[in-house]
Amino acid sequence: MQHYCRWLNPTSDPFLWCKCSTCGERRTLRACRKSERVMRHDTVVMIPRMSNQQRKHSPSLGWFLTTAVLVGAVVASAFLWNRHRPLTTVELVGWQRVAAMYRDSVAAALATGLATGSIVHLRDAEAIAERFPFVQRAIARRIGSVLHVSVVEREPLALVVSNQGQLEWLTADSVLLPSGSYYSGEIVPLVHLSDSAGISAVLSVLRLLSNQQRLGAYCAELHVDASKNITLTLEPPGAEVHLGKPTDLESKLASAEWLLDSPWWRPTVRRVDLRWSRRIVLQTESTTAGRVDL
Secondary structure, three states, X not given: OOOEEOEEOOOOOOOOEEEEOOOOOEEEOOOOOXXXXXXXXXOEEEEEXXXXXXXXXXXXXXXXXXXXXXXXXXXXXXXXXXXXXXOOEEEEEOOOOEOXXXXXXXXXXXXXXXXXXXXXXXXXXXXXXXXXXXXEEEEEEEXXXXXXXXXXXXXXXXEEEOOOOOEEEEEOOOXXXXXXXXXXXXXXXXXXXXXXXXXXXXXXXXXXXXXOHHHHHHEEEEEEOOOOOEEEEEXXXXXXXXXXXXXXXXXXXXXXXXXXXXXXXXXXXXXXXXXXXXXXXXXXXXXXXXXXXX
């Protein structure tokens, strides 16, 4: 009965004596490590196999997939840990005009929100900051354990005095803020309104005055009567500039800016009338009126 000889080589050295486990025949196995020999008594069959060196240089697809899964799991774990990491510190940026005491009140409100757990999402922190009237909007971000909040302040344009004597801040986004010392060191005109209907005219004048260097610096007060006639008070020299109805305001203010740099301007001028097109009427302390045609 024929059988296959399985050559045993316990020392893994192919040039030592090997012994068949079935018939006990001994012979030398002179073969390369890259192959296995299965010998029959009358036949030798060579079965090639890949060497360890070739396996190292040819990683399988499964190896790549396993590595990708492990790396993805580590990155996902780090992301989730950072996202659910408890917030412990508040950082506020973006302040330019608001007084320090009001900045501290916003930071204290956010810190209280963290301590009480009322800030669950970033939008909760933004809503807390936007409750303050001088904050136009807030943008919150998470940086590790720090709650980073960037605020955009409301820009004050004037201090409005109503008929009832109440003071309100008029901001660039057309909002009237309740009276408060929010803005420290801001020099803005004082606006006298007969009713709230004149707010739009006031905003138009104030925005145009920001483009007039000398006129904007001299404008100390702005009056709007019930008929929406607009009058500016310049300090110094204490002259009044009558603009009339809120029409063609850009041309009227440009004429007033030109007058301040022209030879016609004198420190004794007390009244400037710009209600007519291409004509300026001046009144000084010593004369009734003078006319300048443009």
